[in-house]
Amino acid sequence: MRANGSESRRETAAPAIELRNISKSFGAVRANRDISLAVAPGTIHGIVGENGAGKSTLMSILYGFYRADAGEIFINGEPTRIPDSNAAIKAGIGMVHQHFKLVHNFSVLENVVLGAEDGLILRSTLTRARKLLTELADEYELNVDPDAIVESLSVGHQQRVEILKALFRHADILILDEPTGVLTPAEADHLFRILRSLRDEGKTIILITHKLREIMAATDTVSVMRRGEMTATLKTSETSPEQLAELMVGRKVLLQVDKKPAVPGPAVLDVENLTIEGERGETALKNISFTVHAGEILGIAGVAGNGQSELLRALGGIEQAQGTVRINGTEIPLEGANSGADARRRNGIAHVPEDRQTLGLVMEFKAWENIAFGYHHDPSYGRTRWLLDIEAARRLTGVALKKYDVRPADPDLTAQSFSGGNQQKIVLAREIDRNPDLLIVGQPTRGVDIGAIEFIHRQVLELRDSGKAILLVSVELDEILSLSDRIAVMFDGEIIGTRNANETDEKELGLLMAGIAEVKTT
């Protein structure tokens, strides 16, 4: 492993972080194997890798959540032991977690000082924090109203509070774990501007992400992890997304999907004024109307939490709703006895849910039990109404697993022993193989490795080409753009705009995702 000081003046200084031969195992799983890494001070260093490559484990070791089985950590050249996160904070390391750790009913100021108070009386700490927040706001575009209550802030602003928390604790090294998952493209650009100005002030930043585009846009150097090992460390300016993808997966991958033009047929799904009241009386879905035709993919774009989940749940028969939904011209009930998920399956709707681990699969069930899941009353699983023909189910599952390239193709393995990508393929196999009229699919490639993404996208397109209607919900704009024929953008429970995929671009969709509808209309 070579050191990667990016400019000559930095080469003389000791690395801000140096890891030497770090290893960590969980039982038989070797999450980190002999990892060495040196990050020069004043740089933005990206770490990419597929799910399960060991990125999070490595950062957890650096932040004191786990202890390494072997290896050493040096901070600014000093050997440092980090047994817990307090030690990490003392060593000048700050972490911005993927899921924010904020107290929702506290003000920004209270959240920033929480756990770092000077003494029993808060006033002096709060005054100090307020002064720092004003300074940082000017210096780094990190403006947040110090007196705003956190739950009233947008996700992007909440993330800034997390960064401010770390800076208030004098962090010189900032670790950001998948920071852009919940941001609009514009918010993500703003975040990267903040990170760059922090870097120019001499802070060291580690950016963990699976989005290669962000690595290319924001980092100075990048390390690639695969199966617990650090496979390469490169200068960002000297690499390409294709090379990084190949290093992540270990083989060449197609990042672009080839797609034939759609041949839309008659309307399959017709939604009119679909509305869901949320739990606290707020409206989660507001009068949504749209149509999906046979042989077409309608993509629903939007930042997470703008009603997409509720839309999927309403169509999948998991949540009751108001309005009118027609399948092939026949109205289906949205409330009452025949509005459950079993009725939706009889209506020809297949549903690949957003969260395969809590909805789509029973993790403790074997593959054959999961392939039958939701269709366990089907006559193919036994001639009688009461008994389940296990042999038939296992045989059918064996065929389905092979057809959808699930590895290993063993019907008796439990769902939890498959990787994320293979779990998703099990869900797809089950839902697509029933030959539905309409497939509704949420986040089809979330937490799925690149190799499986390719396969899943191809399956969805094949289903479209065979004349089925597909409603695709994803927070990954790239995925929406590469698969959809038409794109509807959701914001705050409404569809704020619909565009043809070949007449729009990321910029326009990004503005729509931020709730700015008045751009141009096509």
Next chain:
Amino acid sequence: MTVLPRWVDIALIPAINLVLAFFVSGLIVIWIGENPLIAMQVMLNGSIGSAYGWGYTLYYATNFIFTGLAVAVAFHARLFNIGGEGQAAIGGIGAALVCLHFGWPHWTLAFPAAIVGAAIFGAAWAAVPAYLQASRGSHIVITTIMFNFIASALLVYLLVNVMKAPGQMAPESRSFPAETHLPTAHEMFAWIGVSFPRSPPVNVSLLVAIAASATVWVLIWRTRLGYAIRAMGWSEPAAIYAGIRPFRIIMVTMMISGGLAGLMAINTVMGEAERLLIDSVQGAGFVGIAVALMGRSHPVGVVLAAVLFGMLYQGGVELEFEMPAVSREMIVVIQALVILFTGALENMVRAPLERIAAMFR
């Protein structure tokens, strides 16, 4: 996380837990000044050392199979049915009504009717907490345990005011007619010309318990309903996604569970007492929880654990008789230790075993 081999999970861990429980019990026996090895020998001899001992052990085991199955079935839907005690008591009313209110010509006719009666009464008693859980979200642990007290009060009321035999002091129903008396092991062995002691109360209900175990196995692992019950037990959100209705599963599962607990009455009320007594359940409903825990909610495990607890019960009675220093309460302590080690402290043994298993990989 390491996955242990199956045999470790289902055989080795319960065995180690059992040894630990007996070891600690032995220390207690030493502490009160008796020899634990002799105590152990007395218990084994008294419970399985003779046909007589076996007769009692299996009688108790029959009760525990029914209540253990009741808890196990509910467990598969992640429902913790603590109400076996009450459901068994109410099942007794069902069995008694069937035996007393129809003129049965022969036990072979009375028996199936009593089975149905006991099961329906037990199921009905479980249906109320089930409905409260399914429609109102009232926690089933709380409601079933409260229903135990209601059941006991109801039984007292009925026996004192309604069902008491005329002209006697004890709160008991009148004795069931002779045509409803079930054949005991003594009689059944006599049919095939084998002699078996007359006094042990083990009776034909044991065969029903075995059949019930087989039926539960088929229900849980071979039917579409059992599949839905297990899916709901592992993950309710996933079950809803699959179109399984939690309301229906909670109601059906709890009624099957309550019915199984109610079936215990055919062994105690119909088979042994031959009349309805004020306390015929005697804690078997609670022992059922331990039996289901130790038996991993699997019917085979439940049967084995039920026999073990039957041995503890019968052996305990003998021990109390042979070693006056060991009181009735001591026996309860030993039973409690077995429950503690096999149920509550299961992970104490599991974690080190997983570490050992990981080393050999």
